[in-house]
Amino acid sequence: MMAFTNLTNRKISVLGGGWLGYPLAQELKAFGADVNIATRSKQRLDTYNQLTGFLVDIENLTDDVNAFLNSDVLVVNITNKNIAAFKALIDKIEDSPIKQVIFISSTSVYPDNNSVISESDGLELIEHPLYQIESLFKQSDAFVTTIIRFSGLIGYERHPGRFFRNGKVIKNAQAKVNLIHRDDCLPIICQVINDDIWSEDFNVCSDTHPNKKEFYTYAAQSLGVTPAACEPTDVVAFKVIDNNKIKHRLNYRFIYPDVMAIDFSQDLC
Numbered sequence: 001m002m003a004f005t006n007l008t009n010r011k012i013s014v015l016g017g018g019w020l021g022y023p024l025a026q027e028l029k030a031f032g033a034d035v036n037i038a039t040r041s042k043q044r045l046d047t048y049n050q051l052t053g054f055l056v057d058i059e060n061l062t063d064d065v066n067a068f069l070n071s072d073v074l075v076v077n078i079t080n081k082n083i084a085a086f087k088a089l090i091d092k093i094e095d096s097p098i099k100q101v102i103f104i105s106s107t108s109v110y111p112d113n114n115s116v117i118s119e120s121d122g123l124e125l126i127e128h129p130l131y132q133i134e135s136l137f138k139q140s141d142a143f144v145t146t147i148i149r150f151s152g153l154i155g156y157e158r159h160p161g162r163f164f165r166n167g168k169v170i171k172n173a174q175a176k177v178n179l180i181h182r183d184d185c186l187p188i189i190c191q192v193i194n195d196d197i198w199s200e201d202f203n204v205c206s207d208t209h210p211n212k213k214e215f216y217t218y219a220a221q222s223l224g225v226t227p228a229a230c231e232p233t234d235v236v237a238f239k240v241i242d243n244n245k246i247k248h249r250l251n252y253r254f255i256y257p258d259v260m261a262i263d264f265s266q267d268l269c
Helices: 021-030 064-068 083-094 129-139 182-194 212-223 244-250
Strands: 011-015 034-039 052-055 073-076 100-106 144-150 152-154 179-181 201-204
Touching: 011 021, 021 034, 021 182, 034 064, 052 064, 064 083, 073 182, 083 129, 100 129, 100 182, 129 144, 144 182, 152 182, 179 182, 182 201, 182 244, 201 244
Parallel strands: 011 034, 011 073, 034 052, 073 100, 100 144, 144 201, 152 179
Antiparallel strands: none
């Protein structure tokens, strides 16, 4: 496990306490950070042990958000794409002690243009709601924001061998996959905070890009189930996410660089 010594006593708030946010908060806590975590679910809130939990819904902000935002760093990790709600949240952040923000986004902001895409290419889809929300955070003068764009998330409860069940077929089966394991997501977020890497955009994706048929057949076989059928098509639309910036800027070595070498039969995913 990497040692993040600059996280000790940092006050960090994590908005979104599910599949990614909860283990992230636990990781930050393990490195000595003072962690707030927020969720919309009262049931989920009751499961947060040794963390300071809050109920926060950005579409219905209450005074609880002010206490939640009493931190130095905010990690925003929610699936909501309500732009008006994010504007209201940003107003609250600007009135808080928060000075650094990580916004967890997605490489879905890029088009399927059958090419390799890096952060410097300027190919983001301006109509994509995630890109518009990214821009709102970056436009604020009250804090600095680093955007982390994750590719398809796999690991633990998100076992790719289960993605195509109940007769679902694989569409665009010859398209390249862009995937990232949660065990790589967590240390990357921690390192950005630890090293104070702000006002950056990062694509986060494993090194390898097999096609959908190859990868999902491999993942299904790891479960001992019949691989999904592929929808026949002569049209292939894809993108390949370039991860060189995150590797060079953070000097990061992926735990799972090759998605075809992950042992999905183990209780990892």
